[in-house]
Amino acid sequence: MSIEKSDIEKIAPLARIRVDQSAVPEIANRINDILKMVDSMQAVDTADIEPMANPLDAVQRLRVDLVTECNQREAFQAIAPQVEQGLYLVPKVIE
Amino acid sequence: MHNKTLAELSKGLASGDFSSSELTKHYIGRIKQLDPTFNSFISVTEEQALAQATAADSRIASGNTTPLTGIPIAHKDIFCTAGVKTSCGSKMLDNFIPPYDATVVEKFNQSGVVSLGKTNMDEFAMGSSNESSFYGVVKNPWSLNCVPGGSSGGSAAAVAAQLAPASTGTDTGGSIRQPAALCGITGLKPTYGRVSRYGMIAFASSLDQAGPMTRTAEDAAMMLNIMAGVDEKDSTSMDQPTPDYTEQLNDDLTGLRIGIPKEYFGEGLTPAIEQAVQSAIKEYQSLGAIVKEISLPNTALAVPCYYIIAPSEASANLSRFDGVRYGYRCEDPEDLLDLYTRTREEGFGDEVKRRILIGTYALSAGFYDAYYKKAQQIRRLIKNDFAAAFEDVDVIMGPTVPNTAFEIGEKSNDPVSMYLEDIYTIPTNLAGLPGMSIPAGIIEGKPAGLQLIGNYFDEGRLLNVAHKFQQATDWHLQTPASQIKRVER
Numbered sequence: 001m002s003i004e005k006s007d008i009e010k011i012a013p014l015a016r017i018r019v020d021q022s023a024v025p026e027i028a029n030r031i032n033d034i035l036k037m038v039d040s041m042q043a044v045d046t047a048d049i050e051p052m053a054n055p056l057d058a059v060q061r062l063r064v065d066l067v068t069e070c071n072q073r074e075a076f077q078a079i080a081p082q083v084e085q086g087l088y089l090v091p092k093v094i095e
Numbered sequence: 096m097h098n099k100t101l102a103e104l105s106k107g108l109a110s111g112d113f114s115s116s117e118l119t120k121h122y123i124g125r126i127k128q129l130d131p132t133f134n135s136f137i138s139v140t141e142e143q144a145l146a147q148a149t150a151a152d153s154r155i156a157s158g159n160t161t162p163l164t165g166i167p168i169a170h171k172d173i174f175c176t177a178g179v180k181t182s183c184g185s186k187m188l189d190n191f192i193p194p195y196d197a198t199v200v201e202k203f204n205q206s207g208v209v210s211l212g213k214t215n216m217d218e219f220a221m222g223s224s225n226e227s228s229f230y231g232v233v234k235n236p237w238s239l240n241c242v243p244g245g246s247s248g249g250s251a252a253a254v255a256a257q258l259a260p261a262s263t264g265t266d267t268g269g270s271i272r273q274p275a276a277l278c279g280i281t282g283l284k285p286t287y288g289r290v291s292r293y294g295m296i297a298f299a300s301s302l303d304q305a306g307p308m309t310r311t312a313e314d315a316a317m318m319l320n321i322m323a324g325v326d327e328k329d330s331t332s333m334d335q336p337t338p339d340y341t342e343q344l345n346d347d348l349t350g351l352r353i354g355i356p357k358e359y360f361g362e363g364l365t366p367a368i369e370q371a372v373q374s375a376i377k378e379y380q381s382l383g384a385i386v387k388e389i390s391l392p393n394t395a396l397a398v399p400c401y402y403i404i405a406p407s408e409a410s411a412n413l414s415r416f417d418g419v420r421y422g423y424r425c426e427d428p429e430d431l432l433d434l435y436t437r438t439r440e441e442g443f444g445d446e447v448k449r450r451i452l453i454g455t456y457a458l459s460a461g462f463y464d465a466y467y468k469k470a471q472q473i474r475r476l477i478k479n480d481f482a483a484a485f486e487d488v489d490v491i492m493g494p495t496v497p498n499t500a501f502e503i504g505e506k507s508n509d510p511v512s513m514y515l516e517d518i519y520t521i522p523t524n525l526a527g528l529p530g531m532s533i534p535a536g537i538i539e540g541k542p543a544g545l546q547l548i549g550n551y552f553d554e555g556r557l558l559n560v561a562h563k564f565q566q567a568t569d570w571h572l573q574t575p576a577s578q579i580k581r582v583e584r
Contacts (some may be wrong), residue, residue, distance in 0.1 A: 003456065015410060015455040016417070017448055018436035031453055033511050038399040041469050044476070051471030052478060054301055054331070055287045055527020056551070061330045075194030079421050093430045094419065 001031050096121050097257040098574075101166060101314035104260055108155060108165045115155065115165030119209050122172070126211065126258045130162050132239070135252040137172045137230050138180050139212035147209040154207050162317055164207030169259040172213035172248045173220055174200050174305075175294040183296045184228040184246075185218040187416050187423045187442035197294025198326045199263060199305050202406035206321050209258055215249030218444045219413065220270055220298045222246050223516045226448040227508050234503075235278060237541050237575040239582075241500035242276030250308045251278035256579055261309040261318055265295060267302045267549055268401055269496075269520025272532035275308055276495035276544025278358070279534045280571060281561065282308045283315045287527035288333035290319075291326030293580050299408035302401075302524045311532065311571055312561035316340035319554060323386050335552050343555040344562040347525045349383030351560065354488030358394035364497045370493050370537030371543040375564065379492075382563055391480040395475050397522040398514055401472035403457050404525070409447075410454025416442065449510070478526040485550045494519055495532040495544035511553055518545060529554050533561045534570040 005024050008031070012019040019027060073086075082089035096118055099107065107113055123141050130136050144167060175181045175193035182188045196204065203210070217227040225233040225248030233248040235241040236256040247264030252275035254262050264271040266284035275282025283306045290305045297303060307318030320341065325334040326438035336402055348459040355376065360369060418424035418438030425441050428434035443451070457466035484491060496516055506513040523530035528548055535545035545564075549557040565571045 007456065008452070011452055011455050011459065013432075013436070015451050015458065016414070016432075016435040017443070017451060018433075018440040019448075020440075027449065027452065030449060031456070034402055034449075034453060034514075036509050037514070038402055038466070039395060041399050041403075041473055042465070043191055044396065044469075044473060046469060046472035046476070049472040049475050051468050052475040053164075053471060055474075055478065055525070056333065058288065058331065058333065059411050063327065072194055076420075079192055079194060081418075082423070088420075090419065091424075091428050091434060093428050093434050095280060 001027055003035060097125060097260070099233070099260065101163065101260050101309060101317050102312050104166050105162050115148040115151040115209060118165065119144050119167045119211070121269050122211055122259060127513065129256060129579065129582050130258055131251050132234065133236060133258070134231055134233050135215055135249040135256065135258060136169065136212045137182055137184070137215050137249070140179055141212060143179065144209050144211050151207045151209060159204040163321060165209065167209040167211045167259065168203065169211045169214045169250060169253050169262040171216055171247050171262065173216060173262050173265050173296045174263060175296070176200050176213065179213065181213065181296070181457060182229065183220070184218040184230060184278050185443065185447070186229045189229065189423065191422050195294060198291035198328060198521050199322055200294065202321050208321070214253055214262055217246035217248065218447050219296065219409070220246040220265060220267055221409070221446050221450055223269065223273055223513050224506065225249065226503065227444055229444065232503055235500045236328070236578055237279060238500060240502055242277070242503055244277035244500065246270040247308060248274045251275055251280055251282070254278070254280045254308055254310060255575060257557050257574065261307060261314055263305060264308045264475070265303055265305045266524065267298050267405060268524050269517040271306050271308060272495050272520050272530055272544070272546060273517060275532040277500040277542065279542030280308060280310055281312055281315050281533050281571060282306065283296035283319065283531045283554065283557065284523065284529060285319065286529045287325065288331055289552065289554065290322045291324070291329040291332045293326055299405040299410040300412060301408060302405060312565055313341065313344055314356065316344060316558045319466065325347065338555050340555055340558050343559045346559045347383065348560065348563050351384040352488040353379055353384050353386045354389035354484050354491045355386060356389050356391045356394065356484070356491060356493055359493030363515070363518070364494060365499065367538040368494050368497065368499070368543045371538065372492070372545055375535040375545045376492060377412065378564060378567055382567060383437070389484045389488060389491070390485060391522065393473065393476045393480050394522055397477055397525055398518055400470045400473040400477065400525060401521045402453070402514060403466045404474065406450040406454035407457050407467050408454070410451045410458065413447070413451055418442070446510070474525045477522050481526045481528060490556065491548040493546050495546040496520070499538050499541035499543060523548055527551070530556055531557050531561055533564060536570060536574065537573060
């Protein structure tokens with residue numbers, strides 16, 4: 001399988017990455033090199049093979065539903081891009 | 096002091112030959128003098144290190160110590176450190192100061208270990224050369240025009256150049272073992288789930304694992320003693336007993352069954368590395384081990400499988416970097432989509448963007464079965480290969496990487512050839528097995544690594560097998576001394 005320039009134009013917005021029009025051909029070429037390598041998988045018969053998501057086939061450990069996080073408002077405010085009077089300032093584009 | 100191993104430094108501190116403050120100042124001095132050349136650190140935390148050293152000296156005076164109390168180490172800049180910038184090698188997190196410590200960092204802090212700073216790495220741990228770091232490439236201390244490997248290249252170079260006696264690293268497809276091999280040090284990737292991933296910035300969550308990077312196997316055992324263990328904050332960490340890894344180090348190797356996978360000695364392997372690995376295997380035979388040829392038939396599928404699974408997981412993990420709550424934000428966004436897409440265009444480097452795009456493609460409607468599901472099925476075949484092999488052998492051995500350190504720029508325009516450098520390390524991550532690289536030769540002035548692969552949670556045996564080799568040989572004691580001397584002048 002190979003990727004077309006139009007595919008890049010479709011995926012990039014899905015990935016929320018702006019891609020300059022002039023960079024599309026080069027990105028498509030690079031990704032095609034990688035997909036070409038990856039294609040060797042397609043020759044393998046995996047019909048009865050269970051997909052493996054976790055190397056130990058472990059399942060999610062559950063815990064008691066208790067509050068374990070403490071309030072770290074000040075710490076979080078300190079690393080936010082912009083704050084004022086304890087509020088987070090965001091650009092107008094964020095509703 | 097910087098010629099000593101962790102074990103020797105531990106003894107020196109206990110017997111009062113030097114204090115933690117003296118030791119820490121010594122290493123900070125070396126970093127200041129030498130690291131402008133190597134570029135192995137992104138942040139050096141001198142003030143904090145000296146405060147930690149003073150506290151460690153008090154602990155030593157009161158007898159409240161662990162074996163590593165007072166010893167300075169360096170952390171890969173992927174581990175969150177409260178109050179200290181954690182960039183993950185990216186412009187995206189150039190201004191990120193975490194409000195909390197990663198579990199690994201917290202455990203070292205509690206043990207009284209001093210942190211010298213944060214080491215350079217490929218951006219978001221995506222790379223095998225350190226060339227994708229926002230902070231510039233790291234230079235291999237053995238050969239300054241060569242890469243140190245990656246992604247834990249700064250951690251490897253810092254230990255090789257003796258700017259730190261040990262460091263932490265992470266390994267998703269070889270990122271501890273490959274730079275360890277290229278820089279001539281010892282590196283261990285534990286079993287998936289052995290060490291907590293909490294506070295370790297996620298790349299591919301089903302593959303990522305933290306481990307020690309040291310000069311000797313004994314030192315790696317001392318580090319793993321602190322790092323290993325289940326963590327409530329990481330639901331994928333495994334509740335398995337954590338032995339004292341130093342206790343098993345000297346076990347006799349008589350009768351040890353070593354499997355040599357024929358697929359690890361095929362086309363592409365530098366003949367001199369093959370010779371180094373064969374000599375190491377002979378050494379093991381003289382230590383009483385039995386060598387068997389084995390087959391891991393799906394080895395060639397590992398790199399293709401990895402380059403679907405890792406980017407797919409990365410595309411999901413890295414979706415959190417959107418310019419809203421923390422990290423880089425683009426200027427004057429026109430609308431919400433513009434804020435997201437331009438923040439990510441400007442904040443991520445080319446390799447990271449490429450992998451996010453591949454991951455998004457592989458997971459998108461219509462392609463999921465052909466790529467992601469297929470890769471997960473192949474992943475099981477690779478795991479099954481190892482399971483079958485471990486029915487007959489105790490440990491698997493081969494080269495860590497097919498080549499010695501390559502030149503800076505040599506492969507940076509050819510991602511696929513860079514990816515193939517990890518052909519022998521990636522299968523271990525896919526299977527979740529522990530793997531180790533130890534120095535086993537020097538080829539034209541550059542180190543070669545021997546890889547040891549163990550069964551699940553069998554890190555104790557890997558360390559034992561590595562330690563016995565290091566007792567019988569001196570490859571691990573070789574340093575790039577003449578290169579470092581040149582930099583000192």
